[in-house]
Amino acid sequence: MADQAERLRAIIKENRSQVTPARVIAVTSGKGGVGKTNFAINLGICLSKLGQKTVLVDADLGLANVDVLLGVIPKYNLGHVLLGDKKIADIIINGPEGIKIIPGGSGMDKLANLGEKKLAQCLEHLNELENSSDIMLVDTSAGISKNVLKFALAAGEVIIITTPEPTAITDAYGIIKVIAGSNRDLPIRVVANMVKNEKEAEEVMERLSAVSRRFLGLNLERLGFIPADAVVSKAVKEQLPFVIGHPRSAVAQSVNEIAVRLIGGDVGRTTGALSFFERLLGIFKQVDQANENLPN
Ligand SMILES: Nc1ncnc2c1ncn2[C@@H]1O[C@H](COP(=O)(O)OP(=O)(O)OP(=O)(O)O)[C@@H](O)[C@H]1O
Ligand SMILES: [Mg+2]
Numbered sequence: 001m002a003d004q005a006e007r008l009r010a011i012i013k014e015n016r017s018q019v020t021p022a023r024v025i026a027v028t029s030g031k032g033g034v035g036k037t038n039f040a041i042n043l044g045i046c047l048s049k050l051g052q053k054t055v056l057v058d059a060d061l062g063l064a065n066v067d068v069l070l071g072v073i074p075k076y077n078l079g080h081v082l083l084g085d086k087k088i089a090d091i092i093i094n095g096p097e098g099i100k101i102i103p104g105g106s107g108m109d110k111l112a113n114l115g116e117k118k119l120a121q122c123l124e125h126l127n128e129l130e131n132s133s134d135i136m137l138v139d140t141s142a143g144i145s146k147n148v149l150k151f152a153l154a155a156g157e158v159i160i161i162t163t164p165e166p167t168a169i170t171d172a173y174g175i176i177k178v179i180a181g182s183n184r185d186l187p188i189r190v191v192a193n194m195v196k197n198e199k200e201a202e203e204v205m206e207r208l209s210a211v212s213r214r215f216l217g218l219n220l221e222r223l224g225f226i227p228a229d230a231v232v233s234k235a236v237k238e239q240l241p242f243v244i245g246h247p248r249s250a251v252a253q254s255v256n257e258i259a260v261r262l263i264g265g266d267v268g269r270t271t272g273a274l275s276f277f278e279r280l281l282g283i284f285k286q287v288d289q290a291n292e293n294l295p296n
Helices: 004-015 034-047 064-071 078-083 105-112 115-133 145-155 168-181 198-216 229-239 251-265 276-285
Strands: 023-028 054-058 099-102 135-140 157-162 187-197 219-228
Touching: 023 034, 023 145, 023 229, 034 054, 034 157, 034 229, 034 251, 054 064, 064 099, 078 115, 078 219, 105 276, 115 276, 145 168, 157 168, 168 187, 168 198, 168 251, 187 198, 219 251
Parallel strands: 023 135, 023 157, 054 099, 054 135, 157 187, 187 219
Antiparallel strands: none
């Protein structure tokens, strides 16, 4: 058994050395309902359109809803892969413009409980997926929970979404503080969503940047802003992402500009030797003092 697991690990290692792994970007926020999922889907589609092989992982462990916004009902999620019932290829949803969606569901946290052999097999498939894509977007749930932090810290880059609401800005700062406290090298970019205009976006960004600079000595990158627009909820009802259904809307254009900027921007440097899923596993397995001290 141990030998087989060992061999699998060697294969994983060998495959990895021949490819460039995907940029893994976690989309997160302090406050819930600020537009992460809508942003992640539409951003993913724009990135796909721009020629980036993009995978969107729905890592919202509570209410997975990427599929709802796309009007598809996934039968299986990552949990089934981890239990060995399904292969990764069986659970992938092919979305618009070539984007691939992985319904994470509650399966993600099962990763830590797998036996050695199953784990090695699963990691091999997950790594294959990571290695065959350019960008992997991870849509997380909100808040400074342990799970959100695990995904953010396992990713190579983080995008924080906030709205102009003071509570959203305060909570965004809260999560930035915790992420930066655990890994100062993780590039953190900010998107202001549901703003009235560019001026309001600047004010939001400045408030967040000022406190981050002052109290954390951290320079946040301003990735862009998205106006508040009724077309977003219209697209949700239509179950068709707005960059597809309403490509000329201001929101679609904003997200497209963000996608272009993201491709041109700095690539996260923390990817290192381990894949996203291996780092995630490592973090899930940590029951040491450091993890115990993370806020609930
Ligand atoms: N730019 C926007 N303009 C208007 N409404 C928006 C905009 N972005 C998001 N919304 C609305 O905000 C609501 C929440 O969006 P979404 O589900 O994407 O947020 P979320 O951050 O993923 O939420 P959760 O924390 O529950 O996962 C939706 O009803 C959506 O229509
Ligand atoms: Mg969401």
